Amino acid sequence: MRTDFAFVGVMLVTAALLMGVTLIAASFLRPKKPNKAKLDTYECGMTTVGDTWVQFRVQYYVLALVFVLFDIEAILLFPIAVAFNSLTLFAVLNVVLFIIVLLIALLYAWRKGALEWE
Amino acid sequence: MDVISNLLKILSDFVADLIRSILGFSPFLADLVTMGLAAVVLITFAALSFMGLTYVERKVVARIQDRVGPNQAGPFGLLQPLADGIKMFTKEDTTPASADRWVYNLAPLVIAVFALASFAVIPLAPGVVGTDLNVGVFYLLAIGSGSIIAILMAGWGSNNKYALLGAFRTVAQLVGYEVPMLLNIIAVVLIAGSMSLIDIINHQTLADGNPGIPHIVYLPLAALVFLISGIAETARSPFDLLEAESEIVAGFHVEYSGMKFALFFLGEYVNALAVSLVFTVLFLGGYAGPILPPYVWMLLKAAVVIFIFMWLRGTLPRVRIDQMHALNWKFLVPMSTVNLILVMIAVKLFPTSEAAARAFGGILVTPAAQALILFTLNIIVLLVSLSLASRAARKQRLAEAELLERRRAANMAAVAP
């Protein structure tokens, strides 16, 4: 299994090297004449006002949390799906219960308006 | 063994043997060189497909919209990708003075690397695969989270309001649409009984190598939802809210130019290619097919999926952000969850293998019968969901119309003397 993943490591390193080389090669070929206006933050010709890193709506956080919920569901369901043929009906019903409990969480968030996006 | 149908396998075996014989003194070094070479080949394949895809996409979308598309560079504009490449390569590349330099410059590299890494597990022909992980599809889903981080890096590093806003929108979209994708992949894994992409293809192939029943017949609903969420995951039209020019300019990569921009573009197209290849593997039987060699089948099927992507891009208008979230959380996710539950129970009640039947009684059926049962179930779930959704939509429209009417009446009353 370690050997299976070795290729993933090689792939990541090779991709990083190749892409890095293209970036560096391009940096030798391209012109480089920076000036103040060019290095300015782009905002359709306007001058930026205030801090960029403004506060964001809390809704993003709730959506990410709902995502975590389903992510956890998924990583637990994947091994169960692999083992599915050897499970008893009782086990399957428990899995269904697990999914329904999570579905209730989604419905709760829905009902409370956490999924609305205005 | 037919030489043509196994061309890729024979070639790769030959090269691997060659390397082993040259570097015979060190098996470790030989393995490393073989793997490195395989990685280079896969990356080149992805990069070349990226160049080809940009041309094909522009041509196809142009035809759909009654335009000509690129036609200046070379015959039929065929050299357009090359010209684009040269332009990107030699274009001046600025880093905004107020950017977080490290984060800003690393973001395109990260997105390209993680997009290319998905090709490590996708089988292109029998025996031609980077590595057959036993957690294959799971790996693909996990590697996708790398691009999410890269998008956040780009948005933050640019120190630009549009970029940050675009990054946040994109991330909310990507994580949202990952959920229906996950749920439907679980349904596929459930039927195939393995997460390895090769095992999933084998499940759609008969014992004699001929194509069996593809999973799209077992799970048409899952295939449909996977396609929709795949388009959203690659942020293509109609889900290209991150590029809503009228609202947030070009989204998270507004500050990027030159080669760094090209890497974002590469990431986008390589992801689209990967999604279509994965769709082929999961639902269309992968490389299994009659007469033509397997790699041709694989690419042909993937090309059909990509054509559907382009078709949708050429015809559909962009959805609004609230519609995008509502479609996902209020329609796709509940529908997929219910579908998954029903598929679980149906597969348990009507198993196809002796072992499964032994674990729990059930009624032993042939794969065709199981496919028929699941197909019916899927279609029923789809129809019920659609009718529920349309009823809810009608109710909402009526409520909105009533509100409007009441407001108008109030206005009239206020205006009247």
Next chain:
Amino acid sequence: MTIQQVVFAVLAVAVIGAALFVVTTGNLFRGALMLILVFFGMAGFYVLLDNGLFAVAQVMIYIGAISILIIFAVMLTRGMQAMIPRNAQATGAAVAAAALFVAIFLAFGPLRLTVDFSAVPVLSALFRTETARTLGDVPWQYANQPVPETYIADFGRALVNINQYLLPFLLIAFLVDAVLAGAVHLARQRKPAELIAERREIAEEEAEEAAALRGAASPEPLPQGAMAATTTQDH
């Protein structure tokens, strides 16, 4: 040195370096990015332990979900550019961490210093075993056994086996439900009256704090955001 040891060493150095960066940086976003590197390194350790499933799950949950949650939370805070990366507990925490490291190194490192549990009063009460347990001499049950080929399916079966992990498996669902309910409650749309009352409360608290501070020694001035507003220039 085998290739696995080399990979382990590289991963370990990367993880420790990134972790140190996380706790010492004042820039919350960069800290979050380095935390992602730590998570990635942990996935590498799982691969070295021959458990691809956990490696991939680690990447998916911690990088794909938790990190995004952390970054979103970072974005909800003000002044994330220049946080002061220490507080009153920093020294104590550093000492505790160092002590723990020394203890682990002595017990499981090359020295294998052993401590007889039965001789230490507190430990003997905590780990009441028939035989005297010795730290650093743990009978790891699966230490030298290869991971079976079918480990994914085994894990899946164990999750829904009533004699193994069925209860925790179901409890996870309820736990996650509770977490979501809490978040939805905190992020709910407040009514205007509610908001005004809340703001007044916060303002009162701040006034109290300010009064308390004025009484005490003048506090250290907070460093201003490192990033000034971008240069003003006409195009």
